[in-house]
Amino acid sequence: MHEADFGVAGETAIVTGASQGIGRSIAETLAAGGANVGICSREMDRVGPVADEINDSDVDGEALAVECNVREREQVEAFVEEVVEEFGGLDIMVNNAGGEFVAPFEDISPNGFDSILDLNVMGTVHGMQVAGEHMREDGGGKIVNVASVNGQHPAPNESHYSTAKAGIIQLTETVATEWNDDGIRINCVAPGLIQTPGVAETLGIDSEDMPPRDQVDRRIGYGEDIADVVQFLVSPAAAFMTGETVTVKGVPRPGNSMQHDLGLQ
Numbered sequence: 001m002h003e004a005d006f007g008v009a010g011e012t013a014i015v016t017g018a019s020q021g022i023g024r025s026i027a028e029t030l031a032a033g034g035a036n037v038g039i040c041s042r043e044m045d046r047v048g049p050v051a052d053e054i055n056d057s058d059v060d061g062e063a064l065a066v067e068c069n070v071r072e073r074e075q076v077e078a079f080v081e082e083v084v085e086e087f088g089g090l091d092i093m094v095n096n097a098g099g100e101f102v103a104p105f106e107d108i109s110p111n112g113f114d115s116i117l118d119l120n121v122m123g124t125v126h127g128m129q130v131a132g133e134h135m136r137e138d139g140g141g142k143i144v145n146v147a148s149v150n151g152q153h154p155a156p157n158e159s160h161y162s163t164a165k166a167g168i169i170q171l172t173e174t175v176a177t178e179w180n181d182d183g184i185r186i187n188c189v190a191p192g193l194i195q196t197p198g199v200a201e202t203l204g205i206d207s208e209d210m211p212p213r214d215q216v217d218r219r220i221g222y223g224e225d226i227a228d229v230v231q232f233l234v235s236p237a238a239a240f241m242t243g244e245t246v247t248v249k250g251v252p253r254p255g256n257s258m259q260h261d262l263g264l265q
């Protein structure tokens with residue numbers, strides 16, 4: 001009888017942008033599943049306590065925090081190297097670090113547009129290329145990129161971010177075909193609106209009284225909604241999936257976008 005295997009125990013994973021929000025949920029979930037996790041953010045003061053909390057808990061996975069700005073190639077190289085040395089390899093790379101500001105297209109300067117492309121697209125390119133090199137040497141691995149429903153549907157006032165996230169979806173599909181022979185599976189997750197500190201700051205919304213996770217409608221997402229899907233994508237259960245983008249957005253609505261969810265569209 002076939003039994004599905006969603007396990008990650010004993011694997012080594014990297015999660016970028018894990019001091020809070022979705023990245024933190026992914027790191028905690030993989031560590032609870034028994035994976036060792038290397039996590040980064042731009043500030044050790046913010047990401048260090050997340051690793052401490054994982055290491056002080058009773059989960060099987062260990063955590064290593066490293067200060068790393070994913071926009072800086074050399075920092076990504078040093079981060080990945082440190083994790084490989086600490087845990088003896090690299091099986092899973094989750095390119096989660098990303099972000100934006102909200103502004104009409106005509107008000108976004110070339111430098112402003114470029115900063116969002118650099119953070120989201122080039123941050124992912126650095127993570128994929130640096131991790132990919134280690135994975136090729138080790139005979140394979142799994143990569144998950146974090147895009148957004150905004151890369152799939154129009155989202156007014158987020159032209160730079162939507163362009164970047166659409167790019168991440170295409171990057172996933174294309175490189176998955178190139179690296180298939182190296183045993184590297186690459187997939188993407190496209191979250192709908194997820195309650196995180198970043199969203200609270202960017203959109204000024206918080207959701208103290210969210211319905212429980214088993215309710216799909218009338219709520220925005222939890223970080224764990226994304227983390228569970230990421231764990232599936234890097235597990236043996238997803239062995240026949242590569243180059244895919246999995247949308248995780250609760251109840252589908254016409255013109256689904258974050259603005260729509262917020263009643264702004």
Ligand SMILES: CCC/C=C/C(=O)SCCNC(=O)CCNC(=O)[C@H](O)C(C)(C)COP(=O)([O-])OP(=O)([O-])OC[C@H]1O[C@@H](n2cnc3c(N)ncnc32)[C@H](O)[C@@H]1OP(=O)([O-])[O-]
Binds near residue numbers: 100203259
């Ligand atoms: C629906 C939303 C869902 C949310 C999803 C999330 O991802 S939530 C996650 C939310 N959390 C995060 O996003 C956290 C991560 N955020 C970051 O890393 C950075 O804040 C950054 C990448 C957004 C900018 O990085 P950086 O160091 O390069 O910043 P910098 O200060 O050097 O500015 C560069 C250029 O951008 C311009 N500009 C900036 N703001 C605005 C604005 N509001 N308006 C117009 N323009 C703006 C600025 O003027 C400058 O252009 P200029 O004047 O030289 O022509």
Ligand SMILES: NC(=O)C1=CN([C@@H]2O[C@H](COP(=O)(O)OP(=O)(O)OC[C@H]3O[C@@H](n4cnc5c(N)ncnc54)[C@H](OP(=O)(O)O)[C@@H]3O)[C@@H](O)[C@H]2O)C=CC1
Binds near residue numbers: 021
């Ligand atoms: N929340 C949502 O509704 C959605 C989010 N997403 C995507 O999910 C991902 C996570 O979003 P969310 O959790 O909401 O974001 P948050 O802003 O809450 O968290 C972002 C994380 O990324 C880190 N980070 C930001 N910039 C960098 C950088 N240059 N280098 C390294 N780390 C960085 C931050 O750490 P620090 O500040 O300490 O550096 C923080 O840990 C992003 O890619 C986002 O675009 C997609 C769709 C919806």
